[in-house]
Amino acid sequence: CAQLLICVKLTPLLLLYNRIKASSLKLRFCTNETQATREKFVKKLQGLGFDISVDEVTAPAPAACRVLKERNLRPHLLVHNDVVPEFAEIDKANPNCVVIGDAADNFSYANLNEAFRILIGLENPVLISLGRGRYYKETDGLKLDVGAYMKALEYACDIQAEVVGKPAKMFFESALAELGVQPQQAIMIGDDIVNDVGGAQQCGMRALQVRTGKYRSFPVGGTDLPSVYTSICCLNKHLLVQQLGSNQVVDDIFICKKHFGKTLCM
Amino acid sequence: MAQQICLWRMAARRALKAVLVDLSGTLHVEDSAVPGAQEALKRLRGAPVTVRFVTNTTKECKRDLLERLTKLGFDIAENEIFTSLTAARNLLEQKQVRPLLLVDDKALPDFTGIATHDPNAVVVGLAPEHFNYEMMNKAFRLILDGAPLIAIHKARYFKKKNGLALGPGPFVTGLEYATGTEATVVGKPEKTFFLEALRGTDCAPEEAVMIGDDCRDDVGGAQNAGMRGILVRTGKYVMDRSCRETVVHQSCPGYDSPHAPDRAQVGSEPRASSRLLQMPAVPAVQSTQGLLGDPERIVTEQLVWGLIQQVDFLSCGLAACQAGDCD
Numbered sequence: 001c002a003q004l005l006i007c008v009k010l011t012p013l014l015l016l017y018n019r020i021k022a023s024s025l026k027l028r029f030c031t032n033e034t035q036a037t038r039e040k041f042v043k044k045l046q047g048l049g050f051d052i053s054v055d056e057v058t059a060p061a062p063a064a065c066r067v068l069k070e071r072n073l074r075p076h077l078l079v080h081n082d083v084v085p086e087f088a089e090i091d092k093a094n095p096n097c098v099v100i101g102d103a104a105d106n107f108s109y110a111n112l113n114e115a116f117r118i119l120i121g122l123e124n125p126v127l128i129s130l131g132r133g134r135y136y137k138e139t140d141g142l143k144l145d146v147g148a149y150m151k152a153l154e155y156a157c158d159i160q161a162e163v164v165g166k167p168a169k170m171f172f173e174s175a176l177a178e179l180g181v182q183p184q185q186a187i188m189i190g191d192d193i194v195n196d197v198g199g200a201q202q203c204g205m206r207a208l209q210v211r212t213g214k215y216r217s218f219p220v221g222g223t224d225l226p227s228v229y230t231s232i233c234c235l236n237k238h239l240l241v242q243q244l245g246s247n248q249v250v251d252d253i254f255i256c257k258k259h260f261g262k263t264l265c266m
Numbered sequence: 267m268a269q270q271i272c273l274w275r276m277a278a279r280r281a282l283k284a285v286l287v288d289l290s291g292t293l294h295v296e297d298s299a300v301p302g303a304q305e306a307l308k309r310l311r312g313a314p315v316t317v318r319f320v321t322n323t324t325k326e327c328k329r330d331l332l333e334r335l336t337k338l339g340f341d342i343a344e345n346e347i348f349t350s351l352t353a354a355r356n357l358l359e360q361k362q363v364r365p366l367l368l369v370d371d372k373a374l375p376d377f378t379g380i381a382t383h384d385p386n387a388v389v390v391g392l393a394p395e396h397f398n399y400e401m402m403n404k405a406f407r408l409i410l411d412g413a414p415l416i417a418i419h420k421a422r423y424f425k426k427k428n429g430l431a432l433g434p435g436p437f438v439t440g441l442e443y444a445t446g447t448e449a450t451v452v453g454k455p456e457k458t459f460f461l462e463a464l465r466g467t468d469c470a471p472e473e474a475v476m477i478g479d480d481c482r483d484d485v486g487g488a489q490n491a492g493m494r495g496i497l498v499r500t501g502k503y504v505m506d507r508s509c510r511e512t513v514v515h516q517s518c519p520g521y522d523s524p525h526a527p528d529r530a531q532v533g534s535e536p537r538a539s540s541r542l543l544q545m546p547a548v549p550a551v552q553s554t555q556g557l558l559g560d561p562e563r564i565v566t567e568q569l570v571w572g573l574i575q576q577v578d579f580l581s582c583g584l585a586a587c588q589a590g591d592c593d
Contacts, residue, residue: 109397113432116423120430134444135406142410143403148444152436156422 021051026179029057030172030188032131032165032195034101034146035080038062058175060130060165061086064099067164073126075099078115078149080106097126100153100161102133102146112149119157127153131165133195166192167199176203282315284469286460286488288478289321289331292498299338300498307340316467320460320476322350322453322483324391324418324434325370348463350418350453351376354389356462357416357452363387366405368396369418390441390449391418392434402437409445419453454480455487 020027029052033041038054038061045052061083068075074091077084079101087099098115119125133145150161165171176183183204190196190209197207287293287310293303310317319342323331328347335342351373358365364381367374369391388405409415421433438449453459464474471492478484478498485495 105399107399107402109394109432112397112436116432116436117429120423134446135410141403142407144399144406144440144444148406148440151443152432152440155439156432156436158422 018051026181027056028175028179030166030175030190030196031057031059032102032133034060034083034130034165035104036082037085040082058171058178060171061101063171063174064128064130064164065090067128067162068097068099073097073128075128076115076118077101078106078111079103079130096122096124097128098153099128099130100146100150101130102136103149104143107144107149112152116153116156119153119159125157125159127157127159127161129161129163129165131195132161132163132167133192136192166195167202169199169203172200172203172205176205282473282475282494284316284318284464284467284474285310286318286320286463286474286476286493288476288480288484289319289335290323291479292477292484293319293340294335294338297334297338299340304339304341311341316469317346318348318463318467319346320348320454320463322419322421323373324350324393324453325372327351327373327375329375330372349376350459351391353452353459353462354391354416354418355380357450358387358389361387361414363414365389365416366408366413367391368393368401368405370395385413387413387416388441389416389418390434390438392421392424394431397432397437402441406441406444409441409447415441415445415447415449417449417451417453420449420451454483455490457487457491460488460491460493 031041036044038057038059041059042052042054042057061079065087067073068090074093074095074097075087076095076098077087077092078098079087080103083101095118098119100115103111119127127150129146129150131145132147132150134147135142135145137143150163153159154161172183172188176186186200186205188196188200188205188207190200190207193209197209200207287307290296292300293307294300319335321331326334326349328344328349328351331347331349332342332344351369355377358377358380364383364385365377365387366385367377367382367389369377369389370393373391385408388408390405405415415438417434417438419433420435420438422435423430423433425431438451441447442449452462460471460476464471467474474488475494475496476484476488477496478488481497485497488495
C-alpha cells in the first residue's frame with residue numbers, strides 16, 4: 001500500500017487525528033512554533049488528548065541548532081524565553097550571528113537594537129530566522145510574527161536572512177526525509193497560505209488550506225490557490241482513496257488535486 | 267583655478283531662484299554651528315533667491331528648530347522651515363484621515379488641530395518608546411484593515427553618542443511586509459518632499475538647488491526631483507563611509523574620494539572631463555570642507571556665489587575656460 005505522509009498543522013481535531021494514526025498513513029507535525037520547546041509543545045497537545053511524541057515533530061529551533069553546529073556559528077538569540085532551552089548545547093559566547101524567532105514581547109526596541117548592533121558590527125553578518133511568517137492568530141487578535149522583524153533587521157543591516165522553518169524548502173525536505181516519503185506522496189495541511197501551502201507546493205507536495213486560525217478570505221499572490229474548505233474534517237474519503245491510492249480510508253475526507261497550473265475540484 | 271570647477275551638461279540654462287538648505291550636518295552639527303555658516307547664510311540672503319530650510323527631523327517641531335537655530339546665530343523665519351513632519355501633516359489633511367501617531371512627544375505640536383480619536387491612519391516617525399510589541403501590533407492591525415501607513419522617513423539607523431541605533435525605516439519595513447502594503451514616505455529623499463518644499467516659492471525644480479551633507483538623501487533626492495545638488499563635506503558625510511564609497515559616485519559624478527583612488531578628481535586631471543561628460547545625471551557641484559564658510563575653498567564658494575547671482579557661465583566665458591581645460 002502506498003506510503004502517505006500528511007503534515008498536519010496543529011488544529012485540535014482528535015477524531016480525525018486518531019483515524020489517521022490508525023491508518024497506514026504516516027503523520028508528521030511541521031510547525032513553526034518557536035515560543036516553546038518541542039517537549040512543552042507536545043505536552044500541551046497530549047493534554048488535549050493527542051497521542052503525539054517529540055519525535056513526530058519537525059520544528060525550526062532544532063533545525064537551526066544543526067545549522068549553527070555545522071557552520072561553527074555562535075548565536076545571539078532574539079527568541080521567546082520558552083524556546084531558549086532548545087539552544088542549551090550551543091555555544092553563545094562572543095556571538096558571530098543572530099538567531100531570531102517569534103519573540104513576542106521580547107521584540108522590544110532595546111532587544112532589537114542589541115541584535116542590530118551585533119549584526120552591523122560583524123564583517124560577515126549572518127541572520128538566521130526561525131520562519132518568516134507575517135502574523136499569526138491568538139485569542140486576543142492577530143499579532144506580528146517573526147517575519148516582520150526579520151525584514152526589519154534585513155533592512156537595517158542591508159542583508160538577507162537565512163530562513164530555517166516553513167516555508168523554506170529544506171525544512172519540508174527534512175521532514176519528508178525523516179519519514180522516507182517522496183513529496184508527490186505527501187500532502188501538507190495548514191492555515192497559512194504562504195508558510196504551509198506555498199512552502200509545500202514549492203517542494204512538489206500537494207497542499208490544503210484550512211479555514212481556521214490565520215485564514216483570511218483574500219488571496220495572496222505567489223501561490224497556486226489550494227482547495228479551501230471549512231475545516232480539516234471535511235475531507236472526502238472516497239477521493240482520498242481514488243487520488244492517493246491509499247487503501248485506508250478516513251471518513252469524510254475530500255481533496256482537490258492540483259494539475260500543473262490547474263486546480264481541479266472534485 | 268578654472269580647473270576646480272564642475273562641468274555643466276545642461277541643454278537649457280535656467281536661472282537659480284530658490285535655494286534649499288539642509289540643517290543637521292550642513293548648517294549645524296548638534297549644538298554647534300558649522301564654522302562660518304552664519305556668515306555664508308548672511309551672504310546668501312543678499313541674493314535674489316528664496317531660501318528654505320529643510321530637514322528630515324521626526325522629533326523637533328518647527329518652533330523648537332527655530333529656537334535652536336536662532337540661538338546658534340542664524341537669521342531664519344519659521345515659515346522658511348519645511349520639515350518631514352510638515353510634509354506628513356499636509357498629507358494627513360489631504361487624505362482627511364485621523365492618525366495613530368507613532369512619533370516623539372516633542373513632535374506633537376506640529377500636529378495640533380489634527381483629530382486622533384478612532385484612528386484610521388498610521389504615522390511612523392522615530393519613536394523608540396512606541397516601537398514595543400504592543401504598539402506595533404496596534405499599528406499593524408489598523409493597517410491590515412486598510413489604514414494608510416505614512417512614514418516620516420525610512421532611515422535605517424542613526425548615530426548616538428554610545429553607538430548606532432535603529433531608525434524608523436526597519437519598523438516601517440516590518441509593517442509593510444506583515445500587511446502586504448507600501449508606506450507613503452514623506453521625507454527626504456522622496457521626490458514629493460522636495461516638490462512640497464518648493465510649493466509656495468513659485469520656483470520650478472530646475473530653478474532650485476539643494477545644499478546638504480547626505481549624498482543620497484539630500485543631493486540624490488534633489489537631483490531626482492529635477493533640482494541641482496551641492497554636497498558639503500561636513501556632518502553625515504564625515505561619518506557615513508558607505509555613502510562616500512558607493513552612493514557618492516553614483517549621484518555625484520566627478521566626486522573624488524580618498525578611499526577610491528580610481529575616481530577622477532573634478533577638473534584636476536585632463537582625463538576627468540571625458541568621464542564626467544559621459545555621466546548622464548545632472549551633475550552635482552562638488553564642494554569641499556565647509557562650503558558655507560571655509561576660507562580655503564574660495565573658488566568653489568565663488569562658484570556657488572556665482573550660481574546664486576544668476577550668472578550665466580557660458581556668456582561670461584568662464585565656462586569656456588572650463589570646457590577648454592576639461593576637454
